[in-house]
Amino acid sequence: MEGFDEDWFVGVSVSKGALFLPLQKLLTNYLLTVGFVLFLTTIAVFKLSKYIVSPVERLVAATSDFATGKAVTPLNEKTYQEIDRLNQTFTAMTKKLAQRERGHKKSTLIIETTDNGVIAVNKKTMKITTFNRTCEKLFHLPRYEVVNRTVNEVMQKSDNFKQFVLSSRVLEFVGEEKNKKFELQCSFHQNIYHFFISISSLPSIESEEIHDEMLIVINDLTEKRQMERELVRSEKLKVVGQMAAGLAHEIRNPLAIIRGFIQLFGKEEEVKKNHYDLIIKEIDRVNYFITDLLNLSNPKSSEELKKTKINSLLEDMLILQKSQLKMKGIDIEKEFEELPTVLIDPGKLQQVFINIIQNAVEAIEEDGVVTIKTKHLALENKIAISILDTGCGMNTTTIEKLGTPFYSTKQTGTGLGLATSFRIIEEMNGTIVVSSEEGRGSKFVITLSY
Template sequence: MNIGMEIDNSELFKQTFLQAFIGLSLMNEEGQFLEVNETICQLLGYTSDELKSLTIHDVTHPDDVADNLSFFSRLKKCAITNYQTEKKYISRAGNVIWTVTNISKVKDSNILIAQIKDITAQKQKEETYKEKEAHYHLMTEYSTDLIMRHDPSGKAFCISPSAKEILGYKPEELMGVSPYDNTFMHPDDLRLTIASHQQISYTGKITKVRYRIRKKNGVYTWLESTAKGIFNKATNQLEEIITVSRDCTDHVMNDIKLKESEERYRTIVESSIDAIGIHDLEGNLVYANPSALKQLGIKDVTGQPIHNFLTREGRDKFDGRMAEFEQINTFTNRLVDYKVKRCDGSIRDVEVMTDKIIYEGKPAVQFIARDYTEQKKYEDFIHKADKLNVVGELAAGVAHEIRNPLTTIKGFIQLFQAKHSCYEQYFQLINSEFDRVEAIIYEFLTLAKPHKETIFKEENIFQILEEVVTLENANALLKNIEIEYKSVQETLLICCDKRSLKQVFINVLQNALEATSEKGKIEIFVEKKNNQFVEISFKDNGCGIPKHLIDRLGEPFYTLKEKGTGLGLMVSFKIIENHRGAILLDSEEGEGTTVTIQIPLCGDCPQISVGNV
């Protein structure tokens, strides 16, 4: 190497000294700064000249000055040749600077060289960590929850004192113990807790799990634990698991009791003979029990409006109840009657009780409905029977008291008629009224003898109808009303009392003639149904009957005719009932009325029917 290329070693040392990344300084044995580099100037906030006027003791933190002087004394006495320590400095701005300071004595001289490395950031992290640790220990010391730290395998290495209160163990008794040991964990919960542990290990997500663990006294208790995995940021490996657990036995027991209560309630609702359902505040059904589905005759009602199953009157009532609810946010505790439409079109009478509930987190209305259609029919039957008994008792007395004097009066009227033919028109009027009175008396007597035995015989329904139509055709011609009747076959046998049945047909046909205006028409149809019974329908195009009055027809003394008694139709109902048949009425105001009489076909015909009229 050429002499010109050689590097001045002293210059090289000087540049290395000045540009070093750690603080460097030369000092005498008293600690006076002789030379400093830029790093130490920046660290302490002084210029080079300012530091050279100071000693290292001047910038040392008061807490470390005594130790500093001690070290320098030993260096001066050659007791040591160097030392290294963590110490604090005070910067020109008054900030505390943490450092690792290494001071060595240059061989065969009174010069000291100091190396100062800034570790303030590291120390701050350590202090922060210590504070957090202190907070953690404070929290675990006084927490009523069981706080534990586990290694990646699940073994506990830090346990809060609450372990004694919750599990009966002192914390040291559980150190290093795995919770997955059969001694502690309930066998039925092992799979669930292990799966939770694996989830933490793989994903690091917070998990929550309930399980049973055996206490020191041998009794299992329910714990609810929230667990979080702590991972090494550099390696992304699980370092520990922190769990916070609390005794949730009471909560679990309450959940079990609530579930049992719900099951009992569901069983009661599902097996109830009453219709029970729930609808939202818009009136759409969200639930219906089997009885409700049966009552409506359908398989599912979910989402259907209540209106679909109510008559017009029922819809108005329902809307009124919902408007009441909107005003006072509850329902008055009372039963409301509705007429409900089944899917087959039939109408049922139901009484409904409603109440406000919460269903699936939303306000809703629960209703309990009881079908009392049959009960109402029975009550109506009893009511009519009571009336019938009264009429029977009245008829027995009145008919007897009126018939005898009426016979005498009628006889004398006939004698007067023979001698005073000039008043023939008056006598005819008197005799017609006598006939009407006798007809009424006959109806009274019919009611007064409900238990008369009547012989049932096989009769041809077409022959009976022919006789009735022939008899009433004269009245129809006088009123200019057409009776249309054609036999579809010659013979159709039924088991009946011919006289009583003729009385019914005449009564129905006369009512139709009275209700039909001039040039009107009455049609008679006969139809065989399912080889079980025959239907005889009398259809007129008269004035019709209001719907709300139809149900009352057949009651004693209830009539829509000006001079009627209401007994004729009642007797007709009774006769057909004793023939094991039925009378059905259908009418529209202004369009006419159809009376349908159903009578069983001839089968095992009883020769005597007790209780016939």
């Protein structure tokens, strides 16, 4: 055999384990070193990635919190340069946006809490973009039924809104950029409203040059006008009072003398008695008129205050009016609620009811309905009495003049009925609110505290 062709051989015997031991040691050391290095590298990579990724994750979380409207705490901690800059930019941006948000909320709050009605309309689409709380109350329209709808759509939905748009002629101002200011009168559900309207063009958010919205601001002057009317009325009453006092003195004394003599003549000359009676009746009429005048301007203080059951008072009065109502074919409808007693002079209140019902009867030409309702306004400690008729109604001039002494549209009217009634209710610290629509009827609501 090749290589073994000599006669002598040296044999070396080494165990397999001893032979591979150094090799195994080497391999173990190698594996340990590699493992250690791998372990160290993994830790380093983990630490490094945490260092890089964590701030980014925090920023992402803060961004999504901000986007969903949650509160964001400023990202102040120090990281590496790029993220630091990103954090600073983010914090500055959130601050600015929060500031802008606060400004926006404040403007919205102002629009929502102002007593003025605010409506904004897009001139191109004619869609309503703003309709504040005052408008909701004024037009009895919830905002969700108005915003993003066109003016025409809302007009079909609400009679009040339609009335307002038509009488203010706001649609004619769509093409104009000049501001318009004017006063307006509208009748919503038989109630007359006085408005001061201001119409202006609103610049668009994108550019000051483009005026794509129309802004309508409605200032409700109804209460102010009512107060002014009240003032004028009480001024007039004062004058009437002075005049009445003079008249009473000058007319009553001679009347009393004439009356006395005629009574005397009547006794003596039986034939002419009828004529004398007539003269006395007329003199008495003049006297009653003067009493009315005096009561109107200077009512006697109520000495007859009694705990009064208003429903019974109304029932009693209706018994007295029954025949008159029947003759004209007028139906009476009653809706009485249980009421607490009210401390008033019942005679005077009855006079008010009679005056108002008399007017209702006179307003109905033939066949109609007079509805009398009483209501307990427990929350306000008040009671309300409404008298509604289906008569001729009143125009705005008449409504405005109601309660003015001597104002009458009737040929034989003295125009003192309502003036006296207003005065009596005023004396009782109550209120009378009148609403009416020509051709449809009128409503008188008396409110009294108990």
